[in-house]
Amino acid sequence: MDLHLQGKTALVTGGSKGIGRAIVEGLLAEGAQVVNVNREGPEGRELAEQSGGACLFVPADLVDIDACQAAVQTAVAHFGGLDILINNAGVNDSVSLSAGVGAFCDSLAKNLVHVYAMAHFALEELKRRRGAIINIGSKVSVTGQGGTSGYAAAKGGVNSLTREWAAELAPHGVRVNAVLPAESWTPLYEKCLASEADPAAAKAAISNLIPLGGRFTSVQELADTVLFLASERSSHTTGQILFVDGGYTHLDRKLTATL
Numbered sequence: 001m002d003l004h005l006q007g008k009t010a011l012v013t014g015g016s017k018g019i020g021r022a023i024v025e026g027l028l029a030e031g032a033q034v035v036n037v038n039r040e041g042p043e044g045r046e047l048a049e050q051s052g053g054a055c056l057f058v059p060a061d062l063v064d065i066d067a068c069q070a071a072v073q074t075a076v077a078h079f080g081g082l083d084i085l086i087n088n089a090g091v092n093d094s095v096s097l098s099a100g101v102g103a104f105c106d107s108l109a110k111n112l113v114h115v116y117a118m119a120h121f122a123l124e125e126l127k128r129r130r131g132a133i134i135n136i137g138s139k140v141s142v143t144g145q146g147g148t149s150g151y152a153a154a155k156g157g158v159n160s161l162t163r164e165w166a167a168e169l170a171p172h173g174v175r176v177n178a179v180l181p182a183e184s185w186t187p188l189y190e191k192c193l194a195s196e197a198d199p200a201a202a203k204a205a206i207s208n209l210i211p212l213g214g215r216f217t218s219v220q221e222l223a224d225t226v227l228f229l230a231s232e233r234s235s236h237t238t239g240q241i242l243f244v245d246g247g248y249t250h251l252d253r254k255l256t257a258t259l
Contacts, residue, residue: 003228003231005030005031005032005230006031006032007032008083008084009032009075009080009084010027010032010033010230011034011035011037011075011085012024012035012037012086013086013087014037014088014089014090015034015038015086016036016039016043016044016047016057017186017188018187018188019088019136019181019186019223020086021043021047021219022219022222025047026227030227030231032054032084033054033056033079034051034055034056035055035056035071036056036057037062037089038057039059039061040059044057044059045057056074058074058075062117065117068121071118072125073121081125082122082125082126083126083131084131084132084133084230085118085126085133086133086135087158090110090136090138091110091151092138092140092148092151093111093148094151097149103150104149104153107149107151108153108154108157111151111154112154112157115157115161119133119161119165126172126174127169127173127174130172130174131174132230133165133169133175133176134176134177134179134226134230135177135178136158136179137155137158137162137178137179137241138151138155138180139180139181139182139243139245139248139249141156141159141180142156142159159178159180162178162239162241175229175238176238176239177234177240177242178240178241179222179226179229179244180241180244180245181217183207183210183216183217183245183246183248184216184245185216185218189216208256209248209256210245210246211251215246221244229242
């Protein structure tokens with residue numbers, strides 16, 4: 001299926017690794033131009049160099065609101081416009097209820113405030129192009145997890161902003177949707193499980209909880225959904241919160257119970 005993304009310009013936050021990188025690579029494969037806004041690192045620069053000019057790497061710390069504005073301005077100046085905004089950057093930083101107000105506010109800055117900032121600064125351009133916003137959320141926003149008040153609150157905010165913006169921007173032809181992973185196999189997840197006494201057993205224990213296939217969601221599966229939502233193939237889809245998780249979040253636990 002041709003997604004008709006040729007010549008479109010997308011800005012992706014956190015596009016150097018994991019889910020973000022899969023999104024960037026998918027966009028490039030579809031003929032889009034991509035601005036990857038990420039903290040400084042070799043992965044972002046390598047991805048840009050390999051793209052033959054179709055990907056621009058903009059190093060930035062998104063906690064810095066001025067950097068958010070500069071990233072949008074750079075994208076528009078470099079490629080002549082902006083059609084798609086993909087808010088992917090974030091980190092489950094384990095800021096719990098006992099961590100304190102300062103830590104909680106810092107977590108919101110890392111996981112929510114820049115989502116608003118990027119959309120705010122891209123707003124006029126997205127209206128002009130009748131573009132699309134896709135926010136990457138988390139199942140934690142609806143299930144809870146324990147020990148991660150900041151991240152859960154931020155991702156709950158992402159869900160709410162998705163529907164609020166879909167309502168506000170519908171008259172301008174701008175679509176806004178969210179994609180929520182649950183257990184997705186990323187380099188960060190692999191690093192986390194590597195600290196376990198038996199990483200393979202720890203991975204298997206989580207995989208067995210996922211109804212569809214008993215496996216982690218791949219970053220490619222998440223990216224494919226994002227690309228569809230970014231494209232005109234989903235031209236009448238807005239305000240949706242899509243769970244790409246193999247049924248992990250909502251399906252009956254009897255499906256994975258060990259009898």
